[in-house]
Amino acid sequence: MMTVVEQSPAAVHGRVARVKARTNTRELLVRCGVEVFCELGFQATGIEELLKRVGVPKGSFYHFFDSKRDFGVAVVDKYAAYFEKKLRRSLEDESLQPLERIRAFVEDAKQGMAKFGFTRGCLVGNLSQELAGFDPQFRAQLEAVLRSWQGHTAACLQLAIDDGAIPAHFGAAALAEFFWIGWEGAILRAKLTQDVEPLESFAANFLRLAAA
């Protein structure tokens, strides 16, 4: 049986405000982490730099996260959730044909890269490059994120196969895996060329080859 403790409205309000502030601080830290890790990487980013940007004392950081690594895991989760939403917005857009949805995702990604002057790229790709060599836990997390994106892409490609827009023989899952392996390469290359050409060229050739 639950015990109901009566509280004054002011006490309830105070507790709600504290919970809200706590949630906001954690959220602010993680959002800032996405931004800074995208730009500078994980190892090159100091916690101090992050706290300065958000305007939060050090103790507060360790209230929410056991370590920088623990924080990194939360940042990857945040980015993965944000990106999945973005990806599904294109790939599940029923106003478009399945292959047009992939083109819509590519257009969205092109704009995203151009917006930050081709410096940020994909956080999952960046951290794979930086951390895969020596951190098995990050490795598993990043691979799982890519597999989830592949899953959504495979579902969209399956619709294109069902519609007869691409032949069935390659298989939607194999095409989606191929796309995501190569797409992270295209993001990387766009950082070098500082333009959308590698993204455009990879996606166009992928769609031409898949439809052949």
Added chain:
Amino acid sequence: MMTVVEQSPAAVHGRVARVKARTNTRELLVRCGVEVFCELGFQATGIEELLKRVGVPKGSFYHFFDSKRDFGVAVVDKYAAYFEKKLRRSLEDESLQPLERIRAFVEDAKQGMAKFGFTRGCLVGNLSQELAGFDPQFRAQLEAVLRSWQGHTAACLQLAIDDGAIPAHFGAAALAEFFWIGWEGAILRAKLTQDVEPLESFAANFLRLAAA
């Protein structure tokens, strides 16, 4: 008219030995740079760490290189030359059919990645990720290296087109660009999975799609 200065055999020998030692020290530093930059990246590697590995005093480093950046450029040149030789050994192997040559290169790359426990990857891909955001000179150098690799790959694919092994309509240059954009993604992904599967899968699908 040239003036010939007579020198004792001992003096000539001494000078030759000094030139040789100097060449060797520079060569040793650059080779070690390739190794260490592949593993740890450019920014995370201290010059001191490098000097300790090679057993060379600091003054000697600055005798050969104006800065760490200048050294980085030499390291990329070294890696590019090494890799071009490796690539051409497969792609110009006249005992193999053109598409078999691409498969031979892929096999070679798989062994290379496995040899270092999937930690090193491709120095050009690694530095693209790390430095492209803020260093235009490295960016131009790295892009030129990738274009040169693409050129050798296009020449091999043109032979496959001439033989009728793949259809002409995609174009050898476009296929080679597509391959190299995606291949750097496959190297990156193999660091995550810690196995050759992404390399195998990307190459097999590339060849299947190109031949379709």
